[in-house]
Amino acid sequence: MQKETKTKAIHSVSLSELFQSFEKSLGFKNKIKWQLSIIIFLYHVIAVFWCYKYAIPAKWQTIVFAYVMYIYGGAGVVIGAHRLWTHKTFKVKLPLQILLLTAFASAGQNSVKQWVLDHRVHHKCSDTDGDPHNSSRGLFFSHIGWLMMKKNDQVLMHGKQIDISDITEDPVLHFFDKYFTHFKLLFCFILPFYINVYLLGETWQCAIAWQWFIRFLTLFHSELTVNSLAHAYGYRPYNKDIVPTENIVVSALTLTEGGHNFHHAFPFDYRSAEQVKFYNLAAIFINVFEKIGWAYDLRKATPTMINSMAQRLGDGSLRRTPVTNPELEKEK
Structure with a gap:
């Protein structure tokens, strides 16, 4: 029994060392989140296949609804997570806070707490090794690669120095973050699918193509261009x-x-x-x-x-x- 356990441990270490060696050979500074990276890759592959097969023909209502959800989710990120909760550029009353939270959930991104922490660190250490999506490491890293890799020591160190008590001590935001996965599934995937199929009369295959893939991925990559393109091209x-x-x-x-x-x-x-x-x-x-x-x-x-x-x-x-x-x- 001990011999079998020891053998499994050796195989585990060897596999870990193999991945680390592979990462170093590719020039990666950070350890790759292999499970998440594979999920992201497969999601994009499935999206291309599914949309090629089912996105067209689509009802005009489906296309309009996807655009409305794009704007709605974008507002949750831009107005809510960015301008309100990260930078405190204005204040809101409870109805608008709830509206922005549901909009943010529909974008399918990280929790408010994680989003705010990453962005405050980004402003503190912009375009240095302490920046979570440091643009000096190239377009791929600043766009999506940073999500697929573990944070380096400098990012983690600066993250510990950032005060996010305004987020963690807000009862509404605390409740939202506690059940964030449920809210994200509901507002990003389940409700849009239900509305598209049962209220707008679209086929379930086409609804998935437009809501789960086209709308979600377009918004996802559009928001990421702020980290990549807006740190590389322009005046x-x-x-x-x-x-x-x-x-x-x-x-x-x-x-x-x-x-x-x-x-x-x-x-x-x-x-x-x-x-x-x-x-x-x-x-x-x-x-x-x-x-x-x-x-x-x-x-x-x-x-x-x-x-x-x-x-x-x-x-x-x-x-x-x-x-x-x-x-x-x-x-x-």
Whole structure:
């Protein structure tokens, strides 16, 4: 019996060493989460096969519903996890908090606690070895590779120094995180499937194609472009000395998270961009909720603050208009 146990232990160690040796041969700095990596790979493979076979023909209602869910889930990530819970750029009343939590759950990402922790570490150690999705390690790593690998020592060390007590001590967020897996399954997969099939009359195969694969993966990868494309391509009109850029493509995909150079220069600004233009849906939504009283204490940088930084540190890619009207300083 002891001999059999010892043999199993040897095989286990050998297999572990084999994987570690393979990882090193490929040049990976972090240990790979093999189980999760395989799941992610297979999910994409199945998605391609399933969508090729069942996505077309689809009812127009199915396509519209998938787009609505895309916007809804994106709002949960951009307005909720990012601008509200991570950066505290505005405050909300309970109805809007619940709405944003269900929207965030529909995106199918990590828990609020993990999302906020990762993003606060990202801002503290942006584009260094302490950054969870360090862009200096390449597009693949900053886009999705970081999710498939274990965090390095510097990321873990800085993570322990980040205060997320505002998240853990909030009773609503605590309850949501406690049952996050259930909420994610319900709002990301079960309810969209049920609505698509039983209310919109779509076939179950087509509903899976559009909700579980097309809508979910499109939103998933769109949000990840903020970590990858918006740290690689674009211009830096506010601070040329940092890596994040202004990327219009990322803005179009993510309700204006592509104003990333501005965001890293002024992370407290609820707009995450200098202007609230037609494609800054997140800021428009926040403004609407402010008018009905569900959002309040919106924070933003003043024109003088923005111009001052842009003129001192910007790359000159945007023409600046000096602010001479002191009334502009009174903007919220």
